Amino acid sequence: MDAEWVVVPTDYGIEVGQVLGRPVVIKMPVKAVPPKVERLASTHEIELYYRNLDREKDARDICAERVRALGLSMKLVRVESFFDGSKVVFYYSAEGRVDFRELVKDLVKTLRTRVEMRQIGIRHETKMIGGIGSCGREFCCTSFFQGFDPVSIKMAKTQNLPLNPNKISGICGRLLCCLTYEYGTYLELAKGMPLLGKPCDTPAGQGKVVRRDTLSQTVTVLLPDNTQIEFKNSELEQHRLQQKEKPKSSATDKRKQKQIKTDKRITYSQKQKRSGSKPGMEKKRQEHSTVSKDNADRPKDRTKEKNLKIKEKNRRNKG
Incomplete structure (x- = not known):
């Protein structure tokens, strides 16, 4: 049984495509909801789809020829035509800004429709071209990716991967997008x-x-x-x-x-308060009394010495 053709609404109007697989139930949360199928495509719409493919090929050849003639430093990646033929979009990559005003004028005269030039990065270029990754499967960005998440070398370090650029880089020369898949799990397991x-x-x-x-x-x-x-x-x-x-x-x-020492200090101070004296005052009183006694005894000693001197003097005078 041949695959059926269906009409799908998009941001740029309706598009015609073929059904590649049976309907499946999406159990995991997704960032972008796939477009809904509006209806089966008619024979006229299928013919118009193939006619647009031929138109895109001719527009690509014309644009590539004019780019060479004008000497523009840009790489033409892809050409898309709206289903109703109201506009043709040219996707290109370049290292810097490109002055393509003359190119657009020539394309509008030749194609007789609206023309739009869109500059894309290396990752989007790889997504549009497509290919097979080192894992042996189709590029993630081509098959199911809706957008590009930021990827850093820290993700490779966290997952204990070899930091060899050839091992952790994709065909586009950037870090592999699949480094983000298990990064959150590694962060959770690494806690503790x-x-x-x-x-x-x-x-x-x-x-x-x-x-x-x-x-x-x-x-x-x-x-x-x-x-x-x-x-x-x-x-x-x-x-x-x-x-x-x-x-x-x-x-x-x-x-x-520490609490025991504090309690002991409190108990001792309470005893001192009850006795009406402060800690250390008793010792000072004893020292003061000893000094006072010494001072009281000193005048008596001096009087004895004085009396002895007088007696000795009188004895000498008598002799």
Whole structure:
């Protein structure tokens, strides 16, 4: 059974296409809803579809010839004609801005319709041309991609992929779009795992993380004796919890000891208040009384010395 032709509404009017597969139920959330089929295409509409294909081919040849004649530094990628023939869109790529005013004038005179020039990037160019990726399947951007998500080298690092440009780059020369597919899953699994190259406390002692496998949830640690041991992340988490509990108990003991000392100080100060003296005053009083006694005894000693001197003087005078 031949594939049926249908009419599908788009942003640029109606388009005619062929059904390539049976209807399927989309269970996963999608960013863009596929266009709905409006109705089956008539024989006239199918003929008009093929006529537009021939028109697009002729317009491409004419445009390529005029680009060479005008010496414009631009690469013609694709030509699309509206289904009703009201406009022809030329997609091209270039390193900078191109002055194509003369080109548009020539195309309008030749094609006798409205002409639009659209500059696209290298990724859109690859999407329009199509091809087979290193995985052996059709380009994602050509088959089902509705748009392009930003891709960074951090995504490759997070997924422990080799940072070889030939391995993580597509035909377009940019980073593979598929690097975004599992990036969120890797971020979720990596939560709670020790970082690569950072110190890590393990049941076997303190070490340094030299390798970690996010999917298998394992961490390889280099110990001070140059031995490498692989631990499950759950084991390291359990060990960290045990280590956290120990400092808490010792901190509690310290707080208790501090509280006991504080209570003792309060009790001592209360006793001093009841006795009507301040801490250290009793000792000062004792020292003061001792000094006073010494000072009181000193005049008596001086009087004795004076009397002895007088007696000695009188004895000499008598002799």
